[in-house]
Amino acid sequence: MTQVAYELPTANGAYRAARIAFIHSLWHAEIVREAHAGFMEEIEALGFPPGAVDVFETPGAFEIPLHAQTLARTGKYAGIVAAGFVVDGGIYRHEFVAETVIRALMQVQLATETPIFSVVLTPHHFHEHDVHQRFFHSHFRTKGQEAARACAGTLESLARLAAA
Numbered sequence: 001m002t003q004v005a006y007e008l009p010t011a012n013g014a015y016r017a018a019r020i021a022f023i024h025s026l027w028h029a030e031i032v033r034e035a036h037a038g039f040m041e042e043i044e045a046l047g048f049p050p051g052a053v054d055v056f057e058t059p060g061a062f063e064i065p066l067h068a069q070t071l072a073r074t075g076k077y078a079g080i081v082a083a084g085f086v087v088d089g090g091i092y093r094h095e096f097v098a099e100t101v102i103r104a105l106m107q108v109q110l111a112t113e114t115p116i117f118s119v120v121l122t123p124h125h126f127h128e129h130d131v132h133q134r135f136f137h138s139h140f141r142t143k144g145q146e147a148a149r150a151c152a153g154t155l156e157s158l159a160r161l162a163a164a
């Protein structure tokens with residue numbers, strides 16, 4: 001049997017279809033959902049069926065790591081993608097939130113051995129005017145596409161390691 005990007009080896013040498021969880025925050029959802037759109041465009045182009053991705057929502061980025069951990073522990077997902085937008089709202093909080101989320105996602109990845117891909121972004125400055133809205137819509141779509149390529153490549157690499 002020839003292995004493709006969306007199949008993973010099982011303990012008995014058979015293959016199972018890879019499922020991916022996509023978690024995104026609802027804070028600035030109109031921008032963050034662009035990451036999902038870009039991810040879906042690219043992951044399908046890479047050979048994954050559209051139904052292989054389950055979508056989960058959280059109120060904000062801070063809640064993403066717990067969802068990622070809970071999903072990873074189910075054993076249903078070969079990979080988990082996290083998308084969120086942590087902006088400077090005028091008080092010194094965004095850097096703490098962004099660092100905490102990214103650090104926690106790495107801990108989940110290492111503890112569960114489920115790859116986690118981050119599209120949790122923190123702009124240096126964000127203003128809700130048209131220029132920034134257009135820029136970040138486009139940027140999140142691009143980052144979603146990049147996450148899809150990273151996800152597919154990592155799943156293929158891990159499948160090769162498991163089969164060796």
